Amino acid sequence: MPISWYPGHMHKARKELGLLLRGARLVIEVLDARIPAASANPLLASMRGDLPLIRVLNKSDLADSEMTAVWQAYFADFQNSACLRSGRDELLDRNRLLKQINRLGVPPAGKVPQSGRIAITGIPNVGKSSLLNRCIGRKLARTGNTPSITREQQFARFTGEWTLVDTPGMLRPRLEDQNAALLMACVGSIGAAGADNMEVAPFLAEILLERRRERLAERYRLENIDISAESLFDRIAVSRGALRKTGLADYDKAADILLQDFRNGRLGGITLENPPNREIRHS
Ligand SMILES: Nc1nc2c(ncn2[C@@H]2O[C@H](COP(=O)(O)OP(=O)(O)OP(=O)(O)O)[C@@H](O)[C@H]2O)c(=O)[nH]1
Ligand SMILES: [Mg+2]
Known part of the structure; x- marks a missing residue:
């Protein structure tokens, strides 16, 4: 969507x-x-x-x-x-x-x-x-x-x-650049009415894994640092008790945890995009 x-x-x-x-x-x-x-x-x-x-x-x-x-x-x-x-x-x-x-x-x-x-x-x-x-x-x-x-x-x-x-916050009538729209949703400038957490959180996870893998490992007690975005949500669910009655991961909750942790600075200071022609910094 x-x-x-x-x-x-x-x-x-x-x-x-x-x-x-x-x-x-x-x-x-x-x-x-x-x-x-x-x-x-x-x-x-x-x-x-x-x-x-x-x-x-x-x-x-x-x-x-x-x-x-x-x-x-x-x-x-x-x-x-x-x-x-x-x-x-x-x-x-x-x-x-x-x-x-x-x-x-x-x-x-x-x-x-x-x-x-x-x-x-x-x-x-x-x-x-x-x-x-x-x-x-x-x-x-x-x-x-x-x-x-x-x-x-x-x-x-x-x-x-x-x-x-x-003045009131304003967006463009049509968000042609969906990458930019997802970035705006990551920081909370587009709310739940406009963007689905289940799309936004995996997008954010990919960037965080690229830029702050070690910080994620520390916060969510990852045993294996070479984790995929998908497994990251399993790990977040386990480490933070976001589980359904069946014992399976509650991905909605895990997505929300990652978004809130990022938005509130609990993963440290992170910039999600670079100026044109600048290489991505890995740290
Ligand atoms: N961490 C941090 N939070 C800030 C800073 N400036 C504002 N905030 C917080 O960001 C949130 C949004 O701030 P607002 O001033 O309401 O933002 P706005 O641009 O007027 O928002 P709209 O009126 O909804 O368009 C509030 O919770 C502020 O406390 C900042 O420099 N650092
Ligand atoms: Mg305002």
Whole structure:
């Protein structure tokens, strides 16, 4: 079953974002540092036009730190933009953001009330509302660890010159790139309504076996490190007691355990994709 998720509220969000960008001066695109390419929305690239862009590689605490640096260097080559990293251990806050805005040379707002808008955009669940709250120093926007928490744009005075605007998470209407769709599902940007765990977890298992085999062996007490993705789920079920009454593995539960462990960083910081033309790191 191909992954496809474009509920009605996203259609509305897209139209409203179009209107917002007409009056905005700067765009922030929050990306998930574990999937910096797959979490970039090509729709935004076409809607943004010539507006300067700050990419935020967010949740860097859950990604491979060295790989985040590689991605940052990759994005540094893009014109009219900047790329910052942010995570629990290196939070992008008000001061860092203001410094970057100045460095980009974005002209400050004039007297027109709309001229200082900064649109915070991105796919669902990447941390847009958390970023807004942090920058204004209070919990204005609702946050939560499931996709599509934010349903309306939210305006917040940032400085005398700038207003930050949180926007609802948005995907493309059609997810032509199914590899990217699966990566988005791995990090929790497409929820259970759009993607089947029984497809997403084996996909994730293949990547983790390639990149973090030893970490998996440690966490799930694998005796044989040369295990296939299929046997990995048997092993997870046994080591975590995810068994049916018959004693057979409960694959639904095992799939959920792997996804939750990955999403919550219990398998360590892992980046799932590399910039174009970079070799895959094995560690
Ligand atoms: N580990 C980690 N979690 C984060 C970080 N930033 C945000 N989160 C968590 O990620 C989840 C989603 O954050 P939100 O700010 O609600 O994300 P959003 O992009 O506004 O999501 P939607 O409104 O649903 O599109 C929340 O549980 C946050 O606490 C981060 O840097 N590291
Ligand atoms: Mg939000």
